[in-house]
Amino acid sequence: EIVLTQSPGTLSLSPGERATLYCKASHSIMRTWFAWYQQKPGQAPRLLMYDISNRAGGIPDRFSASGSGTDFSLTINRLEPEDFAVYFCQQYGTSIAFGGGTRVEI
Amino acid sequence: EVQLVESGGGLVQPGGSLRLSCAASGFDFTNSWMSWVRQAPGKGLEWVANINEDTSGRYYVDSVKGRFTISRDNAKNSLFLQMSSLRVEDTAVYYCARFGLVGGQGTLVTVSS
Numbered sequence: 225e226i227v228l229t230q231s232p233g234t235l236s237l238s239p240g241e242r243a244t245l246y247c248k249a250s251h252s253i254m255r256t257w258f259a260w261y262q263q264k265p266g267q268a269p270r271l272l273m274y275d276i277s278n279r280a281g282g283i284p285d286r287f288s289a290s291g292s293g294t295d296f297s298l299t300i301n302r303l304e305p306e307d308f309a310v311y312f313c314q315q316y317g318t319s320i321a322f323g324g325g326t327r328v329e330i
Numbered sequence: 331e332v333q334l335v336e337s338g339g340g341l342v343q344p345g346g347s348l349r350l351s352c353a354a355s356g357f358d359f360t361n362s363w364m365s366w367v368r369q370a371p372g373k374g375l376e377w378v379a380n381i382n383e384d385t386s387g388r389y390y391v392d393s394v395k396g397r398f399t400i401s402r403d404n405a406k407n408s409l410f411l412q413m414s415s416l417r418v419e420d421t422a423v424y425y426c427a428r429f430g431l432v433g434g435q436g437t438l439v440t441v442s443s
Contacts, residue, residue, distance in 0.1 A: 257429075257430070259431060261375075261432065268423075268425065268432070268434065268435045268436050269369075269375065269425075269432050271431060271432065271433065274431065281331075312374065312375055314375070314430070315430075316427075316429055316430030316431050317363070317429055317430050318363055318380065318382075318430075320365060320367070320377040320380070320427075320430040321377065322367075322374055322375040322376065322377070323374075324374050325374050
């Protein structure tokens with residue numbers, strides 16, 4: 225069973241700054257089945273990235289992601305006010321696991 | 331466009347039962363692994379159950395084994411979660427997921443006396 229550990233737990237930044245979030249897996253993920261979600265209070269998770277680095281439909285290009293094996297990251301360039309939220313990483317597919325989340329706050 | 335619409339949530343007493351449904355469209359449902367994922371109030375996301383394309387494989391998180399049953403109707407592009415012996419700790423928003431990717435708005439299950 226894979227365990228995903230996100231860091232930091234909270235990231236305090238200002239609009240216009242860059243945010244880098246990390247996710248470390250306890251062992252190598254299956255294929256490239258790795259995703260990131262954004263979640264705002266009272267809303268369902270919104271898929272941002274899939275297959276490690278592909279943006280989901282409608283996601284602006286200030287969001288990017290990379291990684292392989294056990295180490296992954298999500299970068300948000302030039303934070304907009306609507307980007308302040310909680311972000312989750314995920315291994316998906318036939319074996320599913322989620323990270324505990326990183327809160328990006330103003 | 332992938333659409334996943336969950337329904338069937340509600341308030342139920344401890345020990346009770348509930349059946350969740352997910353209507354899927356916009357993708358090849360028949361050839362897709364499907365899953366249920368839940369999120370307890372103020373908590374993170376938790377995988378609950380998986381089912382493969384032909385229902386020959388069903389997998390559950392330990393905490394729901396023997397109490398929850400995942401099923402599907404490929405003719406109707408629908409996914410189900412039969413929940414019984416519900417506990418307070420099963421209170422959560424339940425999401426349907428295609429190949430593990432969460433895409434719906436979820437349905438709230440509240441277990442309380």
